[in-house]
Amino acid sequence: MNRTAVPSCDAAKLPRYAEIRRELEHAILSGRWPPGRRVPSEHDLVAWYGCARMTVNKALSELAAAGLIVRHRRAGSFVAVPANDQSILEIHDIEAEARSDGKAYRFELLGRALRKATRADAARLGVKPGAPVLALASVHFVDGAPFAAEDRLINLDAVPRARDIDFTTRTPGGWLLAQIPWSRARHRISAINADAAMARALRIARGAACLVVSRETWQQEVPITQVDLSHSGESHHLVAHFSPAGRRRDGSGKHRQP
Amino acid sequence: MNRTAVPSCDAAKLPRYAEIRRELEHAILSGRWPPGRRVPSEHDLVAWYGCARMTVNKALSELAAAGLIVRHRRAGSFVAVPANDQSILEIHDIEAEARSDGKAYRFELLGRALRKATRADAARLGVKPGAPVLALASVHFVDGAPFAAEDRLINLDAVPRARDIDFTTRTPGGWLLAQIPWSRARHRISAINADAAMARALRIARGAACLVVSRETWQQEVPITQVDLSHSGESHHLVAHFSPAGRRRDGSGKHRQP
DNA sequence: GAGTGGTCTAGACCACTGA
DNA sequence: CAGTGGTCTAGACCACTCA
Numbered sequence: 001m002n003r004t005a006v007p008s009c010d011a012a013k014l015p016r017y018a019e020i021r022r023e024l025e026h027a028i029l030s031g032r033w034p035p036g037r038r039v040p041s042e043h044d045l046v047a048w049y050g051c052a053r054m055t056v057n058k059a060l061s062e063l064a065a066a067g068l069i070v071r072h073r074r075a076g077s078f079v080a081v082p083a084n085d086q087s088i089l090e091i092h093d094i095e096a097e098a099r100s101d102g103k104a105y106r107f108e109l110l111g112r113a114l115r116k117a118t119r120a121d122a123a124r125l126g127v128k129p130g131a132p133v134l135a136l137a138s139v140h141f142v143d144g145a146p147f148a149a150e151d152r153l154i155n156l157d158a159v160p161r162a163r164d165i166d167f168t169t170r171t172p173g174g175w176l177l178a179q180i181p182w183s184r185a186r187h188r189i190s191a192i193n194a195d196a197a198m199a200r201a202l203r204i205a206r207g208a209a210c211l212v213v214s215r216e217t218w219q220q221e222v223p224i225t226q227v228d229l230s231h232s233g234e235s236h237h238l239v240a241h242f243s244p245a246g247r248r249r250d251g252s253g254k255h256r257q258p
Numbered sequence: 259m260n261r262t263a264v265p266s267c268d269a270a271k272l273p274r275y276a277e278i279r280r281e282l283e284h285a286i287l288s289g290r291w292p293p294g295r296r297v298p299s300e301h302d303l304v305a306w307y308g309c310a311r312m313t314v315n316k317a318l319s320e321l322a323a324a325g326l327i328v329r330h331r332r333a334g335s336f337v338a339v340p341a342n343d344q345s346i347l348e349i350h351d352i353e354a355e356a357r358s359d360g361k362a363y364r365f366e367l368l369g370r371a372l373r374k375a376t377r378a379d380a381a382r383l384g385v386k387p388g389a390p391v392l393a394l395a396s397v398h399f400v401d402g403a404p405f406a407a408e409d410r411l412i413n414l415d416a417v418p419r420a421r422d423i424d425f426t427t428r429t430p431g432g433w434l435l436a437q438i439p440w441s442r443a444r445h446r447i448s449a450i451n452a453d454a455a456m457a458r459a460l461r462i463a464r465g466a467a468c469l470v471v472s473r474e475t476w477q478q479e480v481p482i483t484q485v486d487l488s489h490s491g492e493s494h495h496l497v498a499h500f501s502p503a504g505r506r507r508d509g510s511g512k513h514r515q516p
Numbered sequence: 517g518a519g520t521g522g523t524c525t526a527g528a529c530c531a532c533t534g535a
Numbered sequence: 536c537a538g539t540g541g542t543c544t545a546g547a548c549c550a551c552t553c554a
Binding site for chain 1: 522523524525526528531532533534
């Protein structure tokens, strides 16, 4: 009926279902609908948008496929609790993995600095030099042994509350994850030889191979945090499963047909 | 109408669209429908399966989302050409990346062995000891400098043609990719200190940190190949982009709602 | 022009499960 | 029981593009 209805905001050429998906997505990623919050039922959305149920179903199905919501018959749809950060890549999630294996987990904050972003900070985090950042250095221990060294920057313009959090009791990663739903992350994985400081922190030999996972996280194009996690190479590896083509990524639309 | 129609083979409880998707998927992954081959139109499939167009549309849409087919109005649907192996993880694809950067690429086969799988081979590749395997060792050069050392096993029961291929002119990865559409891959990423042989192959110092990407590839649960790619740590890193939850993976259905 | 996919409709039945 | 999502139907109009 309302083919020409005004689409609430941006006059897009999006199909109806994509428009609906975008609006819900925004409500979720902006934090307006927190994890666990109930999403309106298909029936409600049909009434709200004035379209057929299959249309809202397609929008909701895509959100479910993207992992933003979970759906259950009779119970309804709910904003998903953010997946555990590292498990996305099926990277060993330090704390959760350790605890689920019945191992002891401990976290030690080595340093905390509140500062205006240096040029190096700005490059790492993707903010402008001078922007307020929180720098944290810490070590994760599993069963008493150092497991990973963490070096993190947090964009305080995006997460001002972080300024007042006591990160000696909560891991920055865990806190951020619970606070900020992220919409995009980039991992860079590399190998380095441990320098003196890292060797000391991880209690390994100088020069031992370390696996470094650098992660930048964004919420709607705003940088949230950047973290370097360095693991002793011999005690750690990352695992990832894939199917052909996976998700289409931004710059990789390489489809062709003859 | 034919709610009870016989589903061609396995008496599954799958919904109709999933059944259709599975059949098409099998035709593609088995190689029966080679890349570029035209997929029957929605109209044809509606006639064939005797269901509504939306149902086959859902099956085809999922295949397109999974990257197995590409679809174009008027032109029809086609089996996708297999995506470039490594670009899946946005790993630097050695040859393609080098060439697209205008750099020289060269490949050198160091060793080739046809043998019955040893116990170690069997564990690496996931076949039974004694199964025929082809072992290949090689080095990839970019701009004249060694870029990665490759150590590969190929399951000859799955890819008998590999026995007769001259891998001094074609890279095993490139050949396999063109031959065998894969349905699943697992990457293991770790860091090691270069041993003497690797230091020699990559022309780096003994003990230098190396990034090792181990990849196992399956076609419908049949192991195809296993490869260890070792890169000099300082010259290489992997990059991966993610959105929340990404694709649901086999063992990671950790969704919960309150 | 005609065939294709992209989207949408206005219904329908069913399975599941919380109240 | 009643509400929810999962699936399906039998149509429809449109945009695109090849012949």
